[in-house]
Amino acid sequence: xxxxxxxxxxxxxxxxxxxxxxxxxxxxxxxxxxxxxxxxxxxxxxxxxxxxxxxxxxxxxxxxxxxxxxxxxxxxxxxxxxxxxxxxxxxxxxxxxxxxxxxxxxxxxxxxxxxxxxxxxxxxxxxxxxxxxxxxxxxxxxxxxxxxxxxxxxxxxxxxxxxxxxxxxxxxxxxxxxxxxxxxxxxxxxxxxxxxxxxxxxxxxxxxxxxxxxxxxxxx
Ligand code: C5P
Numbered sequence: 001x002x003x004x005x006x007x008x009x010x011x012x013x014x015x016x017x018x019x020x021x022x023x024x025x026x027x028x029x030x031x032x033x034x035x036x037x038x039x040x041x042x043x044x045x046x047x048x049x050x051x052x053x054x055x056x057x058x059x060x061x062x063x064x065x066x067x068x069x070x071x072x073x074x075x076x077x078x079x080x081x082x083x084x085x086x087x088x089x090x091x092x093x094x095x096x097x098x099x100x101x102x103x104x105x106x107x108x109x110x111x112x113x114x115x116x117x118x119x120x121x122x123x124x125x126x127x128x129x130x131x132x133x134x135x136x137x138x139x140x141x142x143x144x145x146x147x148x149x150x151x152x153x154x155x156x157x158x159x160x161x162x163x164x165x166x167x168x169x170x171x172x173x174x175x176x177x178x179x180x181x182x183x184x185x186x187x188x189x190x191x192x193x194x195x196x197x198x199x200x201x202x203x204x205x206x207x208x209x210x211x212x213x214x215x216x217x218x219x220x
Contacts, residue, residue, distance in 0.1 A: 005119060005143075006212075008130075008144075009145070009147070009190075011178040011182075012158065014147035015149070015205055017033060019147065022073075023212045024073035029122070031071055031072070031129075032071055032127070032129070033130075034115055035098075037111050040065070040079075045058060045061060045101055046097060052097050055103075062106040065081055071118060071122065071126065099177050099180035099181055100180075128141075134195045136187040144192050144194055145197075150201045154171075155170050
């Protein structure tokens with residue numbers, strides 16, 4: 001069998017990461033969390049005092065950090081210049097700034113090249129999750145999935161992950177980030193014309209995983 005490329009896109013809180021990791025693990029594929037890469041470059045910008053309200057400053061620094069993603073779905077890793085940033089990239093500070101950094105074209109060009117080379121090197125294929133994978137990064141993916149869920153379901157899941165976070169505040173922050181990601185000029189969050197949309201609002205994680213595994217198996 002040849003390497004299978006699976007693109008999984010959608011807004012936050014739809015179960016993209018949990019689904020993508022489990023599907024990759026079950027099928028023996030590599031896994032790439034592209035959101036983690038945008039978070040990592042954002043972390044580096046903040047850490048190095050780059051003014052993230054200044055797109056020109058972000059653009060000028062876009063090539064500086066070395067970002068390395070480990071693609072084992074059972075233990076994905078992310079480093080910046082050799083430092084493990086898996087923890088720091090999940091802080092609210094990074095989460096609130098990542099949309100501004102990821103909207104800068106130079107950042108997207110840089111990270112997109114990285115993503116394409118990682119996907120091309122995956123020996124048995126890869127599950128790549130993000131916002132623009134099916135539309136821009138891997139337009140020739142064998143299978144494209146677009147996960148959706150109601151704002152209520154997404155906020156509830158995210159607050160569950162953030163243990164004890166206020167559901168309303170989480171919902172507002174999440175909708176704001178999705179609006180920014182959907183509204184940007186370069187490679188916005190969007191469903192590719194040939195993507196299969198799966199509404200996860202009333203499905204368990206296990207049901208979503210089974211649904212996607214079945215779709216991948218049909219393509220192999
Ligand atoms: O998936 P996650 O919530 O970790 O993504 C963080 C942010 O990274 C998104 O809100 C978006 O701004 C950016 N992103 C992107 N393109 C991708 C993946 C993530 O712009 N393919």
